[in-house]
Amino acid sequence: MFAADAVAKTSVAVVGGGWAGCAAAIALAKSGHAVTVFESTRNLGGRARGVQLDGRMLDNGQHILLGAYRDSLALMRTVGIDTDEVLLRLPLQMRYPPGSGGMDFAAPRLPAPLHMVIALLRAAGLTRADKMALARFSTTARWMEWRMHNDCSVSELLERYDQTERLTKLMWRPLCLAALNTPPERASAQVFLNVLRDSLGARRAASDMLLPRVNLTELFPQHAARFIGQYQGQVRYGANVGAITRNGDGWRVTLSGEQAPQQDFDCIVLATPVAQTAALLDGLIDSSALGDFSYEPITTCYLRYAPDLRLPLPFFALIDDAAAGDWGQFVFDRGQLDASQGGILSVVVSAASDAVAQDQGELAQAIAAQLAKTLRMPQLAQPLWSKVVSEKRATFACTPGLIRPANDVGLPGLAIAGDYTQSDYPATLEAAVRSGLAAARQILEPADEETEEQS
Numbered sequence: 001m002f003a004a005d006a007v008a009k010t011s012v013a014v015v016g017g018g019w020a021g022c023a024a025a026i027a028l029a030k031s032g033h034a035v036t037v038f039e040s041t042r043n044l045g046g047r048a049r050g051v052q053l054d055g056r057m058l059d060n061g062q063h064i065l066l067g068a069y070r071d072s073l074a075l076m077r078t079v080g081i082d083t084d085e086v087l088l089r090l091p092l093q094m095r096y097p098p099g100s101g102g103m104d105f106a107a108p109r110l111p112a113p114l115h116m117v118i119a120l121l122r123a124a125g126l127t128r129a130d131k132m133a134l135a136r137f138s139t140t141a142r143w144m145e146w147r148m149h150n151d152c153s154v155s156e157l158l159e160r161y162d163q164t165e166r167l168t169k170l171m172w173r174p175l176c177l178a179a180l181n182t183p184p185e186r187a188s189a190q191v192f193l194n195v196l197r198d199s200l201g202a203r204r205a206a207s208d209m210l211l212p213r214v215n216l217t218e219l220f221p222q223h224a225a226r227f228i229g230q231y232q233g234q235v236r237y238g239a240n241v242g243a244i245t246r247n248g249d250g251w252r253v254t255l256s257g258e259q260a261p262q263q264d265f266d267c268i269v270l271a272t273p274v275a276q277t278a279a280l281l282d283g284l285i286d287s288s289a290l291g292d293f294s295y296e297p298i299t300t301c302y303l304r305y306a307p308d309l310r311l312p313l314p315f316f317a318l319i320d321d322a323a324a325g326d327w328g329q330f331v332f333d334r335g336q337l338d339a340s341q342g343g344i345l346s347v348v349v350s351a352a353s354d355a356v357a358q359d360q361g362e363l364a365q366a367i368a369a370q371l372a373k374t375l376r377m378p379q380l381a382q383p384l385w386s387k388v389v390s391e392k393r394a395t396f397a398c399t400p401g402l403i404r405p406a407n408d409v410g411l412p413g414l415a416i417a418g419d420y421t422q423s424d425y426p427a428t429l430e431a432a433v434r435s436g437l438a439a440a441r442q443i444l445e446p447a448d449e450e451t452e453e454q455s
């Protein structure tokens, strides 16, 4: 991917230490460049980071990766992470608690497409019409090569493919919310198809669901920081970049609120969220070139019970109905991922603008009551402790035809990176990592050409 220890050493500033910034910094450092990461907070990880709650490390939000996250998994291995150890690999599944009115769909460990066929035949809680609709969907999507001439909403796509109400409710809507963090009525059918192509439509391992066994900082950013250091790079924490300006052929980085706030670099990667990137590029480019994004929140509710409490599975899908106070869409048993978290459940609400508007204590109580009822475990109604964590700008709303900017915004020696740049994928860890790697390639290209000329 990137040649190690390239000859020409270029100094590169990477602004923002989320997964995109880490990916760019790793690739650049590994190629022999002098990298400095500026991260405004005290930790790397950005929107996927560990947080101290109730005296232990939890996450700012429950995350799930897919076997299809090719570049994220490869990058984790590059920095020395044993992905089999830190991720619990489960076959593709959508399993609701028995008796909750849901379904039980789980792919066996067989080669594709047999895993899907058998999963479909065995699926409990679906009628023959639902199963036929699902089979028809995947055959037609495959035949169309997972491509639409004109993007539309996921709801329109499902209607066109004659998907049943029950299948939409139990399979497509939760998948769309989990993958795009946008309700099907407003979500991009093309991006949804891209995710399905690389998961349901690909080899079985790509469809696997991977659950972190360690907190998100420990999962990757911590190792990223160590790797960057090993390659003589530097990570500056609490370093909020207030401005960037041209300085000859290079770039000057000015920090906010310091005595000696300026440092000069040959090149720069802006791996900040799009709003901050637009502010930093104000006056350098027309900021409308970065696109026009709106955002969707995600709420994660942590509930703690006695340490020996255990759910029958590591995670379940839940039928949500906000009007009835049933907010939860997925519940994860953290104790089955990390033994030190026995008794802790995390419940996810995607596209959570209504949930964010609720009183946090009442929301946690409602979710606890939903779990007790749905899982038929009355003790779940009375958690010993609870905490609601809401990320208001968790991801951009992934709407039809959304225009996302390229890494190259036309400024020499500068690349932008982040989950919002051009990608097949919605705002995900994989989109962020791919974007960071693409930004690094853009920076590396001129240096590589020089190296070739010299040799």
Ligand SMILES: Cc1cc2nc3c(=O)[nH]c(=O)nc-3n(C[C@H](O)[C@H](O)[C@H](O)COP(=O)(O)OP(=O)(O)OC[C@H]3O[C@@H](n4cnc5c(N)ncnc54)[C@H](O)[C@@H]3O)c2cc1C
Binding pocket: 015, 016, 017, 018, 019, 020, 021, 038, 039, 040, 041, 044, 045, 046, 047, 048, 060, 061, 062, 063, 064, 065, 239, 240, 241, 242, 271, 272, 273, 276, 298, 299, 300, 391, 393, 394, 395, 417, 418, 419, 420, 427, 428, 429, 430, 432
């Ligand atoms: C609650 C939640 C749940 C999610 N669930 C999933 C999931 O299950 N699966 C999945 O794949 N994805 C999930 N995502 C999406 C995923 O976390 C993001 O797509 C990804 O983390 C974005 O990474 P990034 O590097 O592009 O941006 P960010 O993580 O936002 O990184 C930007 C960094 O820049 C720093 N910064 C900002 N301004 C400055 C400045 N001026 N100077 C210096 N530093 C600055 C920030 O502090 C931050 O560290 C979820 C997101 C959230 C919030």
